[in-house]
Amino acid sequence: MEKNRLSEFLIEKSLVITAIFSIIIILLIVLFILMEGFPAFEDYGFFRFLFGMNWAPSDGEFGVFAMIIGSIYVTLLSLIMAVPLSLLCAIFMAEVAPNSIRRILKPVIETLSGIPSVVYGFFGLIVLVPIIRTNFGGTGFSMFTAALILTVMVLPTIITISQDSLRAVPHEYREASFGLGATNWQTIRHVIFPAALPGIITSIILGMGRAIGETLAAIMIAGNVVQIPGSIFDPVRTLTANIALEMGYATGLHYNALFGTAIVLFLIIIILLLIANYIQHKYKVDVGGGYL
Amino acid sequence: MRGLKSQKIISPKTSQKIMNAIFIISGIITILILVLILGYILIMGLPVVNLEFIFANPIDSGASGGIFQMIVSSIYVTLIAGIVATPLGVGAAVYLVEYAGEGKITKLTRFGAETLASIPSIVYGLFGLAFFVVAIGLGWSLLSGGLVLAIMALPTIFQVSEVTISSIPSSYREGSYGLGATKWQTIYRVVLPAAIPGIVTGVILGMTRVISEAAAVMFAVGSSLSMPLSIFDPGRPLPLHLYILATEGISLENAYGTAAVLVIIVLVLTFVSNYLVDKYQRKIMGR
Amino acid sequence: MNSEFKGIIVIAICIILAYLFINPGASYERIDVVGSTSVQPLVEKLAENFTSSHEDIRIYVQGGGSGMGIRSTKQGLANIGMSSKELSSTEKKNLTEITIGKEGIVIAVSNQNNIKDLSIEQIKNIFNGKITNWKEVGGNDKEIHVITREEGSGTRSAFESIVMDDTKIKDSAIVQSSTESVKQSVASDPGAIGFVSFAHMNDDVKPISVDGVSPSEKTITNEEYVLQRPFIFLIKGEPSKFAKEFLSWIKSPAGTEIIKKEKIIPVK
Numbered sequence: 136m137e138k139n140r141l142s143e144f145l146i147e148k149s150l151v152i153t154a155i156f157s158i159i160i161i162l163l164i165v166l167f168i169l170m171e172g173f174p175a176f177e178d179y180g181f182f183r184f185l186f187g188m189n190w191a192p193s194d195g196e197f198g199v200f201a202m203i204i205g206s207i208y209v210t211l212l213s214l215i216m217a218v219p220l221s222l223l224c225a226i227f228m229a230e231v232a233p234n235s236i237r238r239i240l241k242p243v244i245e246t247l248s249g250i251p252s253v254v255y256g257f258f259g260l261i262v263l264v265p266i267i268r269t270n271f272g273g274t275g276f277s278m279f280t281a282a283l284i285l286t287v288m289v290l291p292t293i294i295t296i297s298q299d300s301l302r303a304v305p306h307e308y309r310e311a312s313f314g315l316g317a318t319n320w321q322t323i324r325h326v327i328f329p330a331a332l333p334g335i336i337t338s339i340i341l342g343m344g345r346a347i348g349e350t351l352a353a354i355m356i357a358g359n360v361v362q363i364p365g366s367i368f369d370p371v372r373t374l375t376a377n378i379a380l381e382m383g384y385a386t387g388l389h390y391n392a393l394f395g396t397a398i399v400l401f402l403i404i405i406i407l408l409l410i411a412n413y414i415q416h417k418y419k420v421d422v423g424g425g426y427l
Numbered sequence: 428m429r430g431l432k433s434q435k436i437i438s439p440k441t442s443q444k445i446m447n448a449i450f451i452i453s454g455i456i457t458i459l460i461l462v463l464i465l466g467y468i469l470i471m472g473l474p475v476v477n478l479e480f481i482f483a484n485p486i487d488s489g490a491s492g493g494i495f496q497m498i499v500s501s502i503y504v505t506l507i508a509g510i511v512a513t514p515l516g517v518g519a520a521v522y523l524v525e526y527a528g529e530g531k532i533t534k535l536t537r538f539g540a541e542t543l544a545s546i547p548s549i550v551y552g553l554f555g556l557a558f559f560v561v562a563i564g565l566g567w568s569l570l571s572g573g574l575v576l577a578i579m580a581l582p583t584i585f586q587v588s589e590v591t592i593s594s595i596p597s598s599y600r601e602g603s604y605g606l607g608a609t610k611w612q613t614i615y616r617v618v619l620p621a622a623i624p625g626i627v628t629g630v631i632l633g634m635t636r637v638i639s640e641a642a643a644v645m646f647a648v649g650s651s652l653s654m655p656l657s658i659f660d661p662g663r664p665l666p667l668h669l670y671i672l673a674t675e676g677i678s679l680e681n682a683y684g685t686a687a688v689l690v691i692i693v694l695v696l697t698f699v700s701n702y703l704v705d706k707y708q709r710k711i712m713g714r
Numbered sequence: 715m716n717s718e719f720k721g722i723i724v725i726a727i728c729i730i731l732a733y734l735f736i737n738p739g740a741s742y743e744r745i746d747v748v749g750s751t752s753v754q755p756l757v758e759k760l761a762e763n764f765t766s767s768h769e770d771i772r773i774y775v776q777g778g779g780s781g782m783g784i785r786s787t788k789q790g791l792a793n794i795g796m797s798s799k800e801l802s803s804t805e806k807k808n809l810t811e812i813t814i815g816k817e818g819i820v821i822a823v824s825n826q827n828n829i830k831d832l833s834i835e836q837i838k839n840i841f842n843g844k845i846t847n848w849k850e851v852g853g854n855d856k857e858i859h860v861i862t863r864e865e866g867s868g869t870r871s872a873f874e875s876i877v878m879d880d881t882k883i884k885d886s887a888i889v890q891s892s893t894e895s896v897k898q899s900v901a902s903d904p905g906a907i908g909f910v911s912f913a914h915m916n917d918d919v920k921p922i923s924v925d926g927v928s929p930s931e932k933t934i935t936n937e938e939y940v941l942q943r944p945f946i947f948l949i950k951g952e953p954s955k956f957a958k959e960f961l962s963w964i965k966s967p968a969g970t971e972i973i974k975k976e977k978i979i980p981v982k
Contacts, residue, residue, distance in 0.1 A: 147526055147611075149518070151526075156581075161543060163554075163558060220457070228454070240457065246693075247461050251690075252642070254468060256670075257669060268902075274888050294457075318443040320447075348547025348548065386805055390785065408545050661746075674891050675892035676898045
């Protein structure tokens with residue numbers, strides 16, 4: 136019996152370690168990224184780094200502002216396209232479609248989310264870039280091209296989570312609305328959609344996180360020019376692309392500046408995550424599977 | 428009010444019809460996007476894929492020859508990720524459901540998993556380089572890459588396991604306690620066996636996520652073309668190979684082939700996990 | 715049945731793990747060569763030929779870029795670093811440089827472009843944005859699309875130091891991350907201009923002669939063609955016995971032969 140109690144105790148303690156393991160890892164990640172990135176802030180100045188317009192590592196200039204704007208623009212542009220389509224699709228799947236169609240759409244969306252981002256990037260590079268070049272001029276590498284691919288990449292995130300929150304609306308709401316003689320669409324628009332709104336907003340924020348964090352697809356098709364784009368057909372460089380593109384060449388402070396870029400990216404993601412958490416907490420949204 | 432106004436112009440029945448059409452179109456667009464991308468990759472890539480392509484090693488930086496080394500590397504890193512992440516994820520899930528209940532640790536763990544799942548893969552890439560490759564001194568190796576991927580697979584495995592374990596009826600546990608079993612004995616002999624299909628699904632989902640990762644491993648596994656002989660050797664997993672082939676424009680043809688192989692692997696994994704989820708839901712939840 | 719099933723899985727995992735961990739026997743010596751993607755294909759070829767006669771040595775050649783080569787050689791992660799640019803004095807610290815060859819940088823335009831020759835001055839002004847239309851240099855009335863490599867690329871820094879003087883490549887230039895993708899972008903865009911390495915040249919794009927000298931093995935060897943850069947190996951401290959063996963083999967006739975075959979000019 137004694138021995139049993141001891142082993143029970145040990146097992147419980149080791150399970151605690153596995154439970155807090157993810158937190159330990161996060162702390163390690165933060166520690167190492169900060170450690171490597173900090174010299175850049177120290178030498179170049181944090182605000183100069185954050186709001187500097189000039190990124191020219193060979194001249195010792197490390198301003199990432201244009202890339203922050205680049206990341207945000209690309210993300211917003213892709214959300215403008217992805218949100219309507221994915222919400223319609225989510226409502227369709229949750230409220231309108233018969234079971235048979237639902238059974239087709241569900242694996243379609245799972246597959247979309249499973250396709251590797253490098254395959255999306257490759258598709259964009261080979262198919263979309265030439266199409267954009269012939270139809271809209273320029274080189275084809277542009278914010279718009281990248282946003283198109285990101286749209287497809289965030290679709291599954293937004294659809295899955297907003298569909299969950301639509302489903303979570305209690306059945307009585309629907310029945311009450313139908314009882315008042317409302318059509319299906321009226322019910323969706325005036326009853327179900329408002330009730331599911333917090334979850335839908337969460338899904339959009341998580342989709343946003345995915346778009347901002349996407350690296351390879353952005354590198355392959357956004358053109359990687361460090362500039363604040365004047366039109367959607369101008370090339371941009373995202374924060375993620377900056378890291379992956381220059382890591383191989385960086386020495387000295389340049390290397391630290393790339394980790395600094397990662398810190399900025401990390402901060403943006405944390406802010407988004409906190410907003411999503413706040414909404415979930417405030418409106419008690421339970422979006423099973425609500426990950427970026 | 429605005430709703431009422433618009434209804435004066437268009438009758439509820441008409442607007443219902445219009446909306447139905449829009450809904451169906453949105454569904455069709457989504458399906459078309461998938462068909463377009465998959466179709467293009469498979470049509471362009473499958474003609475390149477044959478036994479020789481799969482079982483031959485790359486020649487001329489991958490310009491010709493096959494992708495056997497990349498497949499082996501992918502299997503290595505994905506297995507390492509699965510082997511490392513599964514006990515951690517399942518352990519955390521067991522602790523939360525069976526020991527902790529709703530409390531601080533539970534909240535902390537969930538927040539941790541959520542954050543891990545949200546960190547962009549390129550940040551993992553940098554972490555892998557700074558921590559596993561340089562600080563721990565594993566160098567560029569399949570092990571470094573696999574460990575980075577283990578962290579990425581962890582949240583998925585944890586989350587699916589947690590849902591699965593908490594869905595196991597408490598009557599199972601009570602029966603075991605009634606027979607005088609301790610808590611761990613109950614978990615080990617009753618709860619975990621009942622949860623295995625769900626856990627396996629979680630592991631497959633986690634592996635699907637990491638087998639398609641290139642950004643996270645690009646600074647950790649190296650990119651050598653030589654066949655790795657152990658997990659301490661560098662390798663070049665499939666997605667990384669595709670990235671290098673495409674961006675360095677080494678060979679479009681082989682890039683198509685690699686993309687097709689990668690897509691097929693992901694399709695198979697998605698299909699298997701779907702099948703398992705379906706079967707499991709029917710069995711346990713009676714759906 | 716469940717516990718049996720589990721037992722089998724556990725045993726299988728143990729066997730796989732044991733295999734993975736025990737297998738890395740000391741049956742071979744490992745040399746890590748890391749750095750410039752321009753030098754990488756050449757070293758892959760060299761390594762392949764070298765290891766076929768030295769079965770106890772395995773050479774892992776990895777890209778990443780010149781900076782990665784410099785950094786990882788300093789950190790001791792790589793036995794040999796590859797660089798395709800001259801090192802700055804801070805980068806040079808603690809490292810020994812061994813030049814194994816030199817290569818030309820070719821200014822390339824689309825095959826549909828009628829321009830054949832440009833002066834260094836014209837190239838400079840095209841890349842810094844002073845000249846924006848092909849008609850200003852005697853071509854058709856077409857906007858010039860400048861394509862460049864990313865900051866830190868050896869090709870780019872060599873190009874900048876030879877051509878750009880104290881001006882900078884214009885900010886709106888499209889950035890491509892490899893010589894091959896520059897080539898593809900130039901090939902598919904009639905208004906484009908870019909620079910690619912000589913070894914990667916083929917019929918997809920048209921090479922421009924610079925100040926009347928067209929790039930060829932001969933003009934690069936006698937340095938008549940000024941756009942060229944070195945291929946450098948980097949070593950920290952004393953190389954290991956096996957790395958030394960590899961290095962001296964590269965300088966041997968067999969190694970030189972392979973370097974030549976890759977369109978690189980060997981340096982004694």
